[in-house]
Amino acid sequence: MHVTLIFPGIALPGFDSYNKKRTVDANFIDHGLASLSASAKARGYSVDLIDLRMLRDWTHFREEVRRRISTTVWGVTSWSLHYPDVVRAVRILKEEKEQAVVVLGGVHATIQTQQVAANALIDHIISQEGEITFVKLLDALADGKRPDRILIGEGPVLDEIPWVDRDLFDMTGELATPMVPGLPTPFVTTNAGRGCPFKCNFCQPAERAVFGNRVKMRSQRNVVDELRYLKDRFKFRSWMAHDDLFFINHRWSREFCEQYKGAGFTEPFVCQMRVDLMCRYPDVVKQMAESGLAWAMIGFESGSQRILDLFQKETTVEENLQAAKICKEYGVKIWANVMFGAPTETPAEVLETVRMVWKIAPDHLSSSYFTPTPGSGMAEEVEKKGLTIVDPFNGSCRTPNKAKMKDVDYEWLNKAIELAYQGGTEEQLVALVRPPDHAKERLCASH
Ligand code: B12
Ligand code: SF4
Numbered sequence: 001m002h003v004t005l006i007f008p009g010i011a012l013p014g015f016d017s018y019n020k021k022r023t024v025d026a027n028f029i030d031h032g033l034a035s036l037s038a039s040a041k042a043r044g045y046s047v048d049l050i051d052l053r054m055l056r057d058w059t060h061f062r063e064e065v066r067r068r069i070s071t072t073v074w075g076v077t078s079w080s081l082h083y084p085d086v087v088r089a090v091r092i093l094k095e096e097k098e099q100a101v102v103v104l105g106g107v108h109a110t111i112q113t114q115q116v117a118a119n120a121l122i123d124h125i126i127s128q129e130g131e132i133t134f135v136k137l138l139d140a141l142a143d144g145k146r147p148d149r150i151l152i153g154e155g156p157v158l159d160e161i162p163w164v165d166r167d168l169f170d171m172t173g174e175l176a177t178p179m180v181p182g183l184p185t186p187f188v189t190t191n192a193g194r195g196c197p198f199k200c201n202f203c204q205p206a207e208r209a210v211f212g213n214r215v216k217m218r219s220q221r222n223v224v225d226e227l228r229y230l231k232d233r234f235k236f237r238s239w240m241a242h243d244d245l246f247f248i249n250h251r252w253s254r255e256f257c258e259q260y261k262g263a264g265f266t267e268p269f270v271c272q273m274r275v276d277l278m279c280r281y282p283d284v285v286k287q288m289a290e291s292g293l294a295w296a297m298i299g300f301e302s303g304s305q306r307i308l309d310l311f312q313k314e315t316t317v318e319e320n321l322q323a324a325k326i327c328k329e330y331g332v333k334i335w336a337n338v339m340f341g342a343p344t345e346t347p348a349e350v351l352e353t354v355r356m357v358w359k360i361a362p363d364h365l366s367s368s369y370f371t372p373t374p375g376s377g378m379a380e381e382v383e384k385k386g387l388t389i390v391d392p393f394n395g396s397c398r399t400p401n402k403a404k405m406k407d408v409d410y411e412w413l414n415k416a417i418e419l420a421y422q423g424g425t426e427e428q429l430v431a432l433v434r435p436p437d438h439a440k441e442r443l444c445a446s447h
Contacts, residue, residue, distance in 0.1 A: 001045055001046075001072050001073065001138060001141070001142050002045070002046045002047075002048075002068075002070045002071045002072060002073075003037075003040055003045050003046070003047045003048075003071065003072070003073045003074075003075060003138065004047070004048055004049070004050060004068055004071040004073075004074050004075070005033045005036065005037060005047060005048070005049045005050075005074075005075045005076075005077070005168065006049070006050045006052070006074060006075070006076045006077070006086075006089055007030050007033055007049060007050070007051045007052060007053070007077060007169075008052050008076065008077070008078070008082040008085040008086050008089055009025065009030065009051075009052065009053055009079075009082055010052045010053055010082075010085055011081045011082050011084075011085060011393075011394055011397070012025045012026075012081070012397060013025050013026035013053055014053075015052065015053070015055055015056055015057050015060075016053075016054075016055065016056050016057075017053050018051060018053035018054040018170070018173050019054075019170070019172060019173040019176070022176070022177055023177070024177055024179055026053055026173065026177075027053075027173030027174050027176070027177040028173075028174050028177070028189060028242075029164075029166075029168070029169040029171065029174050029189065030077060030169070031164050031189070031190075031191050031242075032077050032105070032106060032130070033049070033075070033077050033168065033169075034164035034165045034166070034168050034169060035130075035131055035161065035164045035165070036075060036105075036130050036131060036134050037049070037164075037165040037168040038131075038161070038162040038163060038164055038165040039131040039132070039134065039135050039161055039162060040134065040135055040138060041162075041165060042162050043135045043138070043139070045135075045138055047165070047168065048068075048071075048168075049168050049169060050064050050065070051169060051170070052085065052089070054170070058088065058092065061089060061092060062092050062095075062096060065092060065093055065096045065097065066096050071097075071100070072100075072101060072141070073100075073101045073103060073137075073138060073141060074093055074100050074101065074102050074103065075103045075104075075105065075134065076089065076090065076102065076103070076104050076105075076106075077105060077106040078104055078105070078106035078107065078108035078109050078116070079106060079107050079108055080107065080108045080111075080112070080373070080374035080375065080392060080393055080396050081393060081394060081396050081397060082108070082393075083108045083112075083116075083393050084393050084394065086104065086108075087119060090102055090104075090119070090121045090122060091121060093121075094121045101123050101124070101141060102121060102122050102123050102124070103122075103123065103124045103125075103126060103134065103137065104116055104122045104124070104125050104126070105125070105126040105127070105130045105134070105153070106130075107206055107209075107210055107375065108374070108375075109125050109126070109127055110127040110128055110206075110209050110210050111206055111209050111374060111375035112374065112375075113125060113127050113150060117149070117150060123149065124137060124147065124148075124149055124150075124151065125149065125150045125151070126151045126152075126153050127150070127151070127152055127153060127209075127210075128152055128153035128155065128209070128210055128211070128212070129153040129154070129155045129156060129194070129210065129211065130153050131153075131156050131161050132153070132154040132155075132156050133151050133152070133153040133154050134153075137151065155211070155212060155216070157216075158193065158194065158216050158217070158218040158222070159218055159219050159222045163226045163229070164190075164191075166230075166233070166234075171188075171234065174187065174188065174189060175187060175188065175234060175236070178238055178240075178270075179240045179242075179270050179295075179297075180270050180294075180295045180297075180333070180335055180364060181364065183237075183238035183268060183270065183294065183295070184237035184238050184268070185237060185238070186234050186235055186236045186237055187236060187237070187238050187239060187240070188230050188234055188236045188239045188240075189239065189240045189241075189242045190223065190226060190227070190230070190239065190240075190241060190242070191241065191242060191243050192217060192218055192223045192241050192243050192246055192256070193215060193216055193217035193218060193243050193246075193248065194211045194215070194216050194243075195207060195208070195211035195212060195213075195214060195215040195216055195244070196208075196211075196215065196244040196245055196248070197213075197215055197248070198245075198274070198313075198314060199312050199314070200299070200311055200312060200313050200314075201311055201312045201376060201377035201378045201381075202311055202339070202370065202371075202373060202376050202378045202379075203373065203376055204376060204377060205375065205376075205377065206373070206374070206375025206376055207244060209375060215248055215249070217248075217249065217252050220252065220255045220256040220258075220259045220260075221259065223256065224256075224259045224260055224263050224265075227239065227260070227263075227265065228263060231265075231267075236267065237267055238267055238268045238269060238270075238294070239267060239269045239270075240269060240270045240271065241269065241270075241271040241272075242271075242272075243271065243272065244272060245271075245272055245273065245274060245277075246271030246272060246273070247271065247273045247274075247277055247278070247281075247284065247285075247288065248277070250277070250280075250281045250284050253281075253284050253287075253288060254284060254287060257284075257287045257288055257290070257291040260291050260292065261290075261291050265291075265292065266292060267292055268292050268293075268294035268295075269292050269293060269294060270293075270294060270295035270296075270297060270335070271293070271295075271296065271297065272296075272297045272298070272299070273285075273296045273297070273298055273323075274298070274299070274315065275298060275300065275315050275319040275320050275322070275323035276314065276315045276316075276319050278296075278298075278319075278322075278323040278326055278327075279319045279322045279323055279326070282326045285326050285327070285330055285332065286330050288332075289330035289331055289332050290330075293332055294332065294333060295332065295333045295334075295335055295363070295364075296327055296332050296333070296334060296335065297335040297337065298323060298324075298327075298334060298335065298336060298337065299313075299337045300320045300323075300324075300336050300337065300338055300356065300357075300360065301313055301337065301338060301339045302317075302338070302339060302342070302345075302349070302352070302353050302356075303317055303320070303349075303352035303353035303354070303355055303356025303357070304317070304345070304349035304352045304353060305317050306349065307342050307345055307349055307353075310342060310343075310344065311339075311342070311378070312377075317352075317356060320356060320360065321356070321359055321360065324336075324359070324360040324361075324362070333363040333364070334360065334362040334363050334364070335362065335363065335364045335366060336357065336360055336362035336364070336365050336366065337366050337368070338353060338356075338357060338365065338366070338367050338368070338420070339367070339368050339369070339370050339398075340353065340367060340368070340369060340370065340400065340413050340416065340417055341369045341370045341400075341404065341405060341408045341410070341413050342370040343370065343378070343381075343382055343385075343387060343405065345370075345408075347412070347416075347432070347433050348433070350413065350416045351416065351429050351432065351433070353416075353420070354416055354419050354420045354429060355429070357420040358420075358423060358424075365420065365421055367400055367417050367420060367421075368398035368399065368400055369398060369399075369400040369402075369403075369404050369405075369408075369410070369413070370398075370404060370405065371390065371395070371396060371397065371398040371404050372388050372390070372392070372395075372396070372404065372405075373396050373398070374392050374393075374396055379392070382405065386406070387405050387406050387407065388404070388405060388406075389403055389404065389405060389406055390402065390403075390404045400413075400414075400417060412432070415432055416432060419432070
């Protein structure tokens with residue numbers, strides 16, 4: 001039985017962007033689909049991919065569907081951002097192939113199961129992790145059985161599933177697109193684990209909905225062995241652990257560093273980290289730096305303690321500054337994620353964030369507007385209060401280029417963000433808060 005997987009990721013980069021735009025969303029492989037593919041192939045099914053980013057337009061997609069005469073099952077992934085394109089793809093698919101069995105999985109299918117179930121063109125929905133249940137579904141279909149329409153994915157033990165299938169996607173895009181500036185290419189991504197125990201409400205509970213409450217890590221040996229395979233195959237010169245948090249358990253990280261170095265690797269890598277863990281275990285940051293950690297991508301988010309608490313970040317402004325110092329001490333470059341325009345954020349709080357950014361002096365600043373991401377607690381709250389002005393799909397991108405929330409003065413916010421990037425003086429900051437702004441007690445009044 002032949003399976004075609006569909007990666008609908010054109011929401012940000014657009015059609016014909018793969019290997020043409022040098023952005024990560026245009027070029028990264030999708031580990032969810034690549035993992036499903038590995039499991040299906042291990043069971044003996046043949047699998048191929050339609051990556052919308054490689055196509056010219058929807059007519060091209062229709063042609064690609066039409067020419068796949070041997071495909072029985074079509075597996076589609078879904079982030080909320082991609083869902084409108086998923087709906088369109090599935091419609092075209094069913095217009096071309098009435099008998100096609102369409103299976104939907106991924107974050108959106110998990111957090112909005114009822115919404116996607118309302119689409120009668122989708123034959124099966126698998127929520128949560130897909131590897132085991134997708135293969136069971138294929139087995140059942142191959143046996144001529146009719147399994148339930150909605151299935152809950154069984155979580156695999158990560159060392160027991162095959163490494164993600166690097167033949168599914170054309171790897172040339174990712175190899176040429178390092179996550180951070182200056183990292184040498186070829187570049188690859190891998191995931192060392194799944195899940196996050198923290199509760200930041202601009203993000204959770206979406207992750208927990210997919211991966212459950214427990215964090216699962218692959219063994220260090222399994223990750224290092226995969227890196228060795230990737231080294232042999234792609235000759236990578238830098239890599240990224242694109243886990244939510246690569247440094248999540250200090251014992252795991254210490255042992256990983258030992259094994260990474262022990263295997264003779266010196267290649268620099270980048271990963272996401274939390275300031276509280278970095279402050280608690282500066283020695284682990286040091287050991288990671290000595291092993292190759294070149295960049296830490298850190299969610300500092302705000303220079304206001306009230307906003308950090310509002311986000312349930314469970315970190316402090318003090319820890320933000322301390323973690324930055326630790327990075328500087330050990331020569332780890334800082335990619336600072338900072339969010340502006342949170343509900344109820346005052347101009348004074350915005351300025352605290354600008355001051356914090358100046359103190360941190362990151363090597364790369366990545367600012368975003370607070371965005372109600374589907375599946376997050378904050379999204380639910382602001383939607384209930386009628387504060388959201390973005391649609392829950394395409395609008396869930398955090399890039400600071402489109403207004404997201406009612407009552408937020410984005411024009412003013414942009415001036416503050418500009419100062420965060422450019423640097424400046426306290427006088428410039430104070431000048432930003434002019435009398436009419438003083439009059440507004442809050443940027444967003446309706447908390
Ligand atoms: C790495 C990452 C990125 C990378 C690379 C993405 C990529 N293509 O792989 C980059 C930096 C580009 C990125 C960007 C963005 N990201 Co991101 N990202 C992640 C992250 C941390 C890991 C993704 C991953 O590899 N997961 C591991 C794989 C194995 O899990 P998985 O994909 O969910 O797949 C499993 C199941 O879902 C299921 N499954 C998936 N597909 C299918 C299909 C079928 C048929 C079946 C049966 C099952 C199935 O089975 C898989 C295996 O178990 C996730 C959080 C997370 N931990 O997943 C956020 C996450 C997916 N990102 C998110 C967001 C919001 C974004 C951005 C919009 C942020 C922004 N800029 O505003 C952009 C969108 C860019 C785009 N692609 O268009 C949200 C999505 C929320 C939502 N409701 O959709 C997440 C969940 C984080 C969060 N909670 O906020 N991201
Ligand atoms: S923002 Fe990061 S640390 Fe917080 S819950 Fe999400 S993945 Fe975990």
